[in-house]
Amino acid sequence: MTDSTQTEVLDIFTRTRALLRGHFVLRSGLHSGHYFQCAQVCQDMAAVTRLAELLVARLGKLKFSTVLAPAMGGLVIGQEVARQTRARYIFAEKENNVLVLRRGFKFAPGEPVLIVEDVVTRGGRVVECVNLVRAAGGAPVAVAMLVDRSGGTTRFDVPAVSLLELSFPTYPTDQVPPELAKISIEKPGS
Secondary structure, eight states, X not given: OOHHHHHHHHHHHHHTTOEEEEEEEOTTSOEEEEEEXXXXXXXXXXXXXXXXXXXXXXXXXXXXXXXXXXXTTXXXXXXXXXXXXXXXXXXXXXXXXXXXXXXXXXXXXTOEEEEEEEEESSXXXXXXXXXXXXXXXXXXXXXXEEEETXXXXXXXXXXXXXXXXXXOOEEOGGGOOHHHHTSOEEOOOO
C-alpha cells in the first residue's frame, strides 16, 4: 500500500473522529492511549464507500462468493465490501458470549468466504469467524480489516490484508504506565 493511501485512510479516521486519544480499555482487556471507534466512520457513507474501495483493491483477484462480518464492528464495512464485490453478505453474532450464525445463515459445502472486520488487536473474533466458517462447511479464503492494531504481528491461518497497520502500545491492567493511569478510563464500546 502506498503512503498516500495510508495518509488518506488516517485522514478519514481523524476527520470522522474515529481515532480517539485518552485512556481506553479495549475488547481484549488491554489498556491503550488510542482507540479506533469505527462506528464514527460509519455515520459518513462516503467515507465507508471509500474505505471499502481501498480495501477491495487490496484483495486483488481473490475469489469469494460470501462476505462474513462479526457483529458489531464489522457489520457496516462488511456489507459495503459485499456490495462493491457483488457478494452475498451475512454476519455472525454473539450468543452466550460465542460468535454463531443465526437467522438461517448457512454455507454451501466449500463456499469461499471472506471475513471482514473493522479493527483487529489480537484477532480473537477473526479466529472465531474462521473456525465458525469451517465448522459450518464453508472455506475461509482471507481476512480483510480496516485497521490492524498489532502492526502486522497478528497472524491467521488464511491470508490477511489491512488498510492501516499501526502499533499503538497496549498494556495489561497491572502494567499501565503512570501517565496513562492518571487519565480516567473510557470504554467507548466496540
